[in-house]
Amino acid sequence: MVLKKRLGYGFNGFQVPFIPRAPRSARRRGSYKKINEDSQTCAFELLASVAGKLLQETESSSASSNPSEGNDQALFGKGILKQERIDEDEPLKEECAAYHGSCKESIFLSEVASKDISPKHLQHAETALHRTPVIKYCDFSKKVDADVKALNCKSEDALGDYSSRVAEAPQDFRESSGGNLENGFTGEEEAEGLGPLGTRVSTFANKCSLKDAMDVCVNSSPLIDSNSTTKSPFHGESIPNASFSEHGNDIILGCRDDDEKLLRCNKVSTKSRTFRHPQRVAHRRIRKLLTCKYWKAAPKLKDCELSRSDEGVKSLCHKRKTCYNFGRCQHDNVFKRRKFFDRSSVVTSDGGFSSESVTNSPDTGTSGNKSGSATILPGASGLSASVLGRQASFHTKDSHEMKFSIKSFRVPELYIEVPETATVGSLKRTVVEAVSAILGGGLRVGVLLHGKKVRDDNRTLLQTGISCKENLDTLGFTLEPNSIKASPPICSTDRSPLPSPEAPEPLPKSSESPVIDSGIPYSLPDSSLLTKTGNLVEDNHDSFSSHIDTITDKMTSDSRDLVTVPARSTDALAVVPTCQKTRRSDLAQRRTRRPFSVSEVEALVEAVEELGTGRWRDVKLRAFENADHRTYVDLKDKWKTLVHTAKISPQQRRGQPVPQQLLDRVLGAHAYWSQHHGKQNVKHQAGTPRNVEASTERLGVEGVAPIVMM
DNA sequence: CTTAGGG
DNA sequence: CCCTAAG
Incomplete structure (x- = not known):
């Protein structure tokens, strides 16, 4: 596949x-x-799923504990891992390239193994790690690979041990490697006392440019032992990384x-x-x-x-x-x-x-x-x-x-x-x-x-x-x-x-x-x-x-x-x-308050008398077409307040007084429209609730009702 | 987007 | 006025 x-x-x-x-x-x-x-x-998702599947298959088919070997070979040989990144050729890339080129130990070793593991590097690495969790992870993977390879070639002192372990059981990797690795993954702790492995990882990480973090991750992941489920760098569930590359998928996630x-x-x-x-x-x-x-x-x-x-x-x-x-x-x-x-x-x-x-x-x-x-x-x-x-x-x-x-x-x-x-x-x-x-x-x-x-x-x-x-x-x-x-x-x-x-x-x-x-x-x-x-x-x-x-x-x-x-x-x-x-x-800045002027109220009343309540949009269009600051909601609200105002005693009213006449009309219209489930009769004219001169106390629909539509 | 209401 | 739930 x-x-x-x-x-x-x-x-x-x-x-x-x-x-x-x-x-x-x-x-x-x-x-x-x-x-x-x-x-x-x-x-x-698709990708992931595919990967998963691949992984599965891979696992069953080729269960080589040492991923670096065969797998890598395969991958590289097929040129599966392709780096699409165009941009900068960063160290990382180089590394990748190296990888691709010859997945043989030699190169790898040179790259990785030969790296200085001086404290300096470490620090650097650490930094890098901390900064880039993802990368860490990625690096890690590679690292693992590298380690493995190294091992193969010639075990490098301590590293060898680590790597071998890693290769075999990635899951244990963290554990075995001790805090260092973990650190690397999580980026939590300082990478103190990094073991060889840790060091390397760090170094590696260091090399990688952040930019390629993602790329690295994806690309490198495959390198990891396919069989093992690597604890995802991402803390989360383990992810079958191997699957990705195994089948020669070219996944570039960058x-x-x-x-x-x-x-x-x-x-x-x-x-x-x-x-x-x-x-x-x-x-x-x-x-x-x-x-x-x-x-x-x-x-x-x-x-x-x-x-x-x-x-x-x-x-x-x-x-x-x-x-x-x-x-x-x-x-x-x-x-x-x-x-x-x-x-x-x-x-x-x-x-x-x-x-x-x-x-x-x-x-x-x-x-x-x-x-x-x-x-x-x-x-x-x-x-x-x-x-x-x-x-x-x-x-x-x-x-x-x-x-x-x-x-x-x-x-x-x-x-x-x-x-x-x-x-x-x-x-x-x-x-x-x-x-x-x-x-x-x-x-x-x-x-x-x-x-x-x-x-x-x-x-x-x-x-x-x-x-x-x-x-x-x-x-x-x-x-x-x-x-x-x-x-x-x-x-x-x-x-x-x-x-x-x-x-x-x-x-x-x-x-x-x-x-x-x-x-x-x-x-x-x-x-x-x-x-x-x-x-x-x-x-x-x-x-x-x-x-x-x-x-x-x-x-x-x-x-x-x-x-x-x-x-x-x-x-x-x-x-x-x-x-x-x-x-x-x-x-949340509220809109500035803009009290309705009497004229506005009048216009509103007029419109409502004709259109009724429940058609605020129309009211808006009709009477406040050009008042962009008055939304239909505003009009509706205003009507609401008008009605309320009209119902309360004048003494209780506040703000700019609204002519009682208008309030009367409001009441009239309100009564009318609340009675006739409004909207439908758009026809009857303004005459509607309007003639209500005596509307004052007419809460009853009756007073207003007169305006029969039809 | 509109309505209808509560806040 | 705002905010929301609902058409």
Whole structure:
């Protein structure tokens, strides 16, 4: 079975986390989802599934404990692993190349083994590791391979042991390798006392450029022992990595940043370049946005609305909520937030910042091809990526060739606040960091079939009901960030204003509990930002902290998955400068109040008399056509208040007095229309309730009723 | 998007 | 005015 897959990828945008709240409108959501769903449904999933299947097959067929050997050979020989990345030729690439070229030990060894394992390197490596969880993982895999190879060639001292072990039992890898490896995976701890293996890994990681993180991951994964289920780097469930490459699939999953600065952060890069303005944003919304002192860009993820996948995914979403650090202090704004998002021009209709998908591969199935599109839903953090895939062709019975491309990546709950003075670059960085934080814990791939998550990793595709020929479209993948548990307050360990990526944060390793990585300190690289934020922080400190508490409480009660951000973290604060008040005014800013003038009231009354209640839109059109600030809802509300006003005693009325005459008419019309289930008789004229001069106390329909229609 | 109502 | 649930 030869699977050739290519993944294009790119971050499409971030999604705002969804708040566990009941969907506003089922209807709406449905439509929303529909849109997304259709377009991106399962490339990734497909891929994953295929991989899984392959894995299965592989396992059964070739059960070589030593993956490096035969497998590699096969892979490379077939040129399966193809690096589509075009960009930079980074070390990583080199490595890959080496790999490809001769998967023989020699090369590998030279690359890996020969590397310096000086403390320096280590440090470097560590840094790298910490920064890039994913990469770590990837590297790790490779590492393993490398190790294995090394072993084969000539065992290298300690390394040999490790590697051998690894080769045999990847699962144990972590354990055997000791903390080091683990560290590498999780990126939690410092890589102290790294063993040889650890060292290497680190080194390797170091070499890899962040940009290629994803690529690396995918490509390298295959290298790992196919038989063993490697604990996914992503903390999560184990993923049959081997499967991917084994069959010669060419899977390229890459994410890259266009912004190099971003690279310093974590791995999964995002490419966010521009903000797409939702076309539908109302003027006023935009207006509001503009007036905001700070703008926030957050994808809006209404619960699962954005999730493009089906129920399965949805459920996922619901289960895990991610609260990004940035959003922390505003929990109260959660609600408002949503609103904001809706209105924000910054947010894309489908989610927020969106950067168009970045696709490297020329033939990415970006072109509307839906067949294999997949949605990657980052379950935990709600990060989701959508993948577009395409089934290229079918060859022999068993070999299927498909192309996949990750069309977009979405990170749902990203709440970022950046001063307008921030630079675009800083914004990007911020976003990247935020995303990185979410992805920091690694990624997990989930396979969805018909919207349902396939949990049994051991079943073959066939068994699962996944057929490349038939229902590829029903296949979906989810990319779920391994949520990272709330980590201890960063502040306790790292106070540096500009947390360097090096600062490792403890990450829970448990694959069970998804956690969001809150540990990564976020900061705004931009000095100006920092400065500004710094001030803000100071200013808002109190409110902030208190607010935090509140938030925390709610959060915890709402979702354990929510990340708890260290309230004190300077870093965190830096990103979330604004607080309640400010935010409120900014985000939820109410429309300015515009009392209805008598003339307006009159016009309204007139219109209602004729049209009746229940036809606010028509009323609007008729009497307030040009008053864009008066929405039909406003009119309706006004009518409501008018009616109320008319019913109460003049003494109780406040505000600009409305001529009693008008109020009388209001009552009359109200009585009339409430009596006749209005709308239908548009015909009868203004005469309707109107002649009610004596309408004053006529609550009864009678007084008004006179106006018979017909 | 509209309506209808509660807040 | 806002927010939402519902057509």
